[in-house]
Amino acid sequence: MRIALFTDTFLPDVNGVAKTLGRWVKFLESKGAECKVFAPCGEAEAYSHTKMVERYYSIPFLLYPECRLAIPNPIHLNKTLKAFMPDLIHVATPFNLGLTGLHFAKRNSVPLVASYHTHFDQYLSFYKLQWMEPMLWKYLLWFHQDCQRIYVPSRSTLLHLQKKGLQHLEIWSRGVETSRFHPIVDKERIVQQYGIQPRKFVILFVGRLAPEKSVDVVMETYFALPEPIRSASQLVITGDGPLYRPLLEQYEHQPDVTFTGFKQGQELSELYAAADLFLFPSETETFGNVVLEAMASGTPVIGSDAGGVKDIIEHGHTGILCPPGDIPQFVHAVELLYHNSVYRSQLSAAGRVYSLQQSWDHIFAGLYESYLNVMNSSGTARSSDAIAAK
Secondary structure, eight states, X not given: OEEEEEOSOOTTSOXXXXXXXXXXXXXXXXXXXXXXXXXXXXXXXXXXXXXSEEEEOEEEETTEEEEEEEOOOHXXXXXXXXXXXXXXXXXXXXXXXXXXXXXXXXXXXXXXXXEOOOOHHXXXXXXXXGGGHHHHHHHHHHHHTTOSEEEESSHHHHHHHHHHTOOSEEEOOOOOOTXXXXXXXXXXXXXXXXXXXXXXXXXXXXXXXXXXXXXXXXXXXXXXXXXXXXXXXXXXXXXXXXXXXXXXXXXXXXXXXXXXXXXXXXXXXXXXXHOSEEEEOOSOOSSOHHHHHHHHTTOOEEEESSTTHHHHOOBTTTBEEXXXXXXXXXXXXXXXXXXXXXXXXXHHHHHHHHHHXXXXXXXXXXXXXXHHHHHHXXXXXXXXXXXXXX
């Protein structure tokens, strides 16, 4: 099996999409598949080629500067694809590189699948670009019309896309490394590293610091807490993004607010486990990897009753869901968990149990089977010579 993957973000980029696709390629290779990844160069990354990943000059993407739009050389890319002769093309972006993969698949009768990772339509209003939404959906419907499968990370995303008219949708969920994210940690040591008093009730947010992540709801919720709770608590904001500097400047004189910047690996897993509560009010998630990571870390979660987050959290059992943007409800949920340590422990235990069931191997096995079904239904015993001749 030879798979060509087109994406606007890939390892060593550090975001949910890049990590997921990196794990998926590794799984495919463990099954004996050959993979060729077409991705942009990072800003500081040399224009380079490896056996598996080909990178192309790129520019920052307007709505998400951490992701980049590649500007590929069509002649070179087409030559590379003909030499590789893929059995299946997977487009994980509807933009420049995805278009290249789409056109090659159509011209050469290669089975085509797509994966949907980001609700760009929901981002538009946060950047005062909602007037673009009809054009965006017209384009997305055209782009995906020839895809034999469109993989989505959650049921809510599937229903959202169905209403917009997309077809051939299939859920490709997300997993979590429970050996990395777990509840065992020396909380006192961790919080002291960030200058936090050990007795503080730690409320944690992890995510990209951008308007679409509802960071404003996090801040408003915290400062709306009753004074006895707020004075006994510490808000920890972990992440980077366009709002990092403005938030830092605005709250730099607030001793009960800590900005850690971007964290990953052990530092991140320790922060999750050291927190008493994970607050994540984003309503634009297609899945919500950070919610699953917090659950695996044994940290009770308060999330937004919207998007992929509501598909992960079972309200009242594995976490608490609040109406999107409803500050009084988020405040009430924080108060409830602050005062009720028994309930916190119940949510923590149930969330951990749920996370243990979300195995990457199980999830990837299902996607691998779907790939095979697509190729079999397409008769991808299609001769590689057919591509080479074109």
